[in-house]
Amino acid sequence: MTRIRFDHRPFSRVTRALVAGLGLVLLSGCKLADIFDLSGNQSTMLTAGPVAKAQWDLFMITVYVCTFIFVVVGAILAYTQIKFRARSESDEHAEPPPEAHGNPFVEIGLIAASVALLVIIAIPTLRDIWYTHDVPEDEKGNAMEVVATGYQWWFKFEYPTELVKLPNGGEAPLVTGNELVVPAGTPIRVQLRTIDVIHSFWVPKLAGKVDMMPNRANFLWFKADKPGYYYGQCAEFCGESHAIMRFRVIALSPRDYSQWLENQKSPARTVTPALLANAADRSAHVQFAAMKLKAGEALAASPAFDADPLNAWREMQHPEAGEDAQLIAQGRQLFSAKTCVSCHSIRGHEGVGISGPDLTRVGARSTIAAGVLENTRERMHAWIKNPNHFKPGNKMWFGGYNVKDGDDWKPNFTVNDQEIDALVAYLHSLK
């Protein structure tokens, strides 16, 4: 009989100690604890509503059961590896152990134990499948319906029960983009639609995702326990800029919500010189050449914003100091001249387009470009200057700034820095 050939043990104790030491140094160099931190803006652990909480609690049940299995089976495996390890050459050369082929009682016992453990997971799973599916019966009367529609790469939100007057005398549901504002404490049933490919609506702190499928009437529900500012993101690959198709959900107290609603329903704000109380504010006008980002700074929120996002969002609802009526008027004129109006609506002003986000109150939103950039004047300037830099493949760049010419793209219009300043002033006046 051939023998297994033996080498001397390949690693000495010294080598092992060195490797272990090196590993520890590497680990301590990184902020190891941060890797396991679950307190991010899209944490599934820091839940803010009953749906997400049910999902996290169920997840923890699976964690307990699976950890139990891992510890028990792992302990047996580790014991086996240590206990039955051939420790010396003579051990390895020893007669092989007696041939044994298995034991039916052990097998059946283990199968039964596995099934029992799975039942522990199965029961709450079934309960929560029904609970998370739709608004519970006893809360249905209280629930509010909104329609969320995915576009490459932004979200449109409609309030089917909140009608606004149109210039032609008709009525249509209130429309916003990329920021869904809802009352806290009210179950929200979101109808999920898409205009193009599959997207997915995911606000981790409020509820797990459900896909926006073409030709399919999907929906989900959530409830925000208390007012707050929640991050969301598309969770199904939807093309080039999928990674930067983001949105926010802002939950307000019922009173704040109805105030917000009232303001939203009125036509776009028009700034006239008479409206500006203090003409001296003109001095506050600044030219914005380019956006500068400090190393490591987030695109979508400055540290000041992140410190208290809900309050920062509230601040944005009020007209800004330093408005320049003349510049705003120039911006409004450019908004038509540069054909922005053909894709964007500004209710009460010129815009009528529906293929881009509704901008009636864009100045009051905390982010632009679908949750990608904080809505500061500098960042809006940078966005308008080169949208393709922030959102590759977007339709404002391909279709607006540039149009198709055979298989190639040719420039349609350009905007210079002064024009962008005017556009920014106009858009930021829309509160």
Next chain:
Amino acid sequence: MAEVIAQSGFTGKQTAQPATTFSLFPRPTAKTGIVSWLTTVDHKKIGMLYGGFAILFFLIGGIEALMIRTQLMVPNNRFISAQLYSELFTMHGTTMIFLAVMPLNAAFFNLLIPIQVGARDVAFPRLNSFSLWVWVVGAILLNVGWISHFVPSWNFGGAPDIGWFGYAPLTSKSFTPDLSTDFWVLGIQVLGISSIVASLNFIVTIINLRAPGLTMMRLPVFTWMALVTSFLLVLALPAIAIALIMVMFDRNFGTNFFEVSGGGQPILWQHLFWVFGHPEVYILILPPMGYVSEILPTFARKPLFGYPIVVFSGVAIGFIGFGVWSHHMFTTGLGTVATAAFALATMAIAVPTGVKVFNWIGTLWGGRIVTRVPMMFALGFIWMFMMGGLSGIMHSAAPADAQQQDSYFVIAHFHYVLIGGATFALLAAIHFWFPKFFGRMVPEFWGKVSFWVIFVGFNATFFPMHFLGLNGMPRRTWTYDSNMGWNEGNLFATYGAYLLGLGIFTYFAVLVWSYFKGEKCGNDPWDARTLEWSIPSPPPEHNFAAIPTVHARDAWWYEKTHKAEIAQEKAAHIKAEESHGGIHMPDQSWYPLFAAIGLLVGGYNFAQLHHPVTMFGQQVLASHLPLAITGLGLMVASCYLWALEGPGGYHLHIDAEGKVTESRGDHH
């Protein structure tokens, strides 16, 4: 009864019929050199080619992964563009599944199945060669788009960028108008042809060519898992084939299977894709379970614990694997009842999987565990596969999965299954069978170094991803903002990926060194248990001088303990075989290669069907249709000539000293 059989002509006693054969070329007979590889029908050479190409693509897929990790190393990174990122993650997934793990498994199917069943080749040797070359064609079609990045005039729109799952309607011409999706559709389709043909070949080989005494319940577990895998492939691939044809028709001929504006249903694609896609997961992992089930008994020096249970649980996984596909679709709005049914089925499949782990531990229990490198990878497999399996159970809780679906938690889960599981087992298998097929050992020290680097690098890469996912990071995202709490996890994972890459590089560098300089070894360097270790390393062309008779489950182990009995038996077999004209070997052939080239020409041109053909900037043809038909014609003609050529064959004769002589007679 005997008379009926005699009349049916199935007794094998007929005299040879003079067959009409015709060939355009003389049949190739070269035993070495490039022609021998291009025309080979030897399952070992075909296995080597599969393995070589697969390792090449494994490294390419790895480089793609490292580029992805580099892009995600820091927030708001601009290392690569969003478009290139989409291409990289699409091709990383497609490559690792279809061009690395599947063909590596195919390599071992080819290398091991005929020997483990005591045969001299697969049932249809030329068809086997066809499978290989068709697979190469599929690999070329999938990767041809990369050329666009280097030669802009070849405007294929880059590599495919729709994800390995190609969800409709993103594959529609409205959203991906360029050719990359057409190449992806045809590439996967062609790979499917290769897999179906190969699987049928292996099924027939395993069922029909078993040596005397090798009953199904004596079959080595690896061969059993290969059989189950082959059935899964044959049954699962038609679903994706149909779905791909639908996409092809939508894109080229104006049908509306998935075209939303025409009332198409994108959800249909997902069902068809995952009816294939979930069994595919088991197609990837069952063969690795087979390797481990061979390696553990060898180094524990004990037979496999609970052989029948391990086999039946493999079969059960195969069956249940067809009933859980919608757990990939828990967030698509299936409704409560369907979600509940698929959640429970998914939990059920955990049972046979768990049973396998229990039996592997049972195999180790009471053994003498010799920790050579293959054993270390095999033990690493059990540990890592347990982690991947348990996070899989977490996904079966559908409401919790609504948070994890399409997040980095899922990435962590399936990389624990596919790297910690499948790849660890494949690395174990390569190290274990390398001496058999190259006659040289891989040095222990460097093997162990690579194991530890891979083990640490792998866990450093993927363990943090569980937390990234729970912290809300979605997958397939080109970049992320810096205020999401994902910075440290991503940075750490990227360092881990570099370490993993270093480990993989070390592993294969050591293999290359061993090929030239490794210490030579005999038949059975590991004191193993199955038939491949009974023949020389590397095995001769005919594998067995005498077809073995199998008396027990671990056939070679039995032979080693019953030498006298076996020697007598073998002498009798050699004599009997010589009286029938010697060992019959199949002839090489050009036609499988030519048929595959026809498919390449046809596929390459069909993908660009509606585009004009240009040469030196001049349009020479209005569409690629004539060229596509030419390719199809070449394939049909090659198949026809392949049939006309006849099976051919020659005989080997082994004399008392073991000297082999070749004869070409009138036997066909």
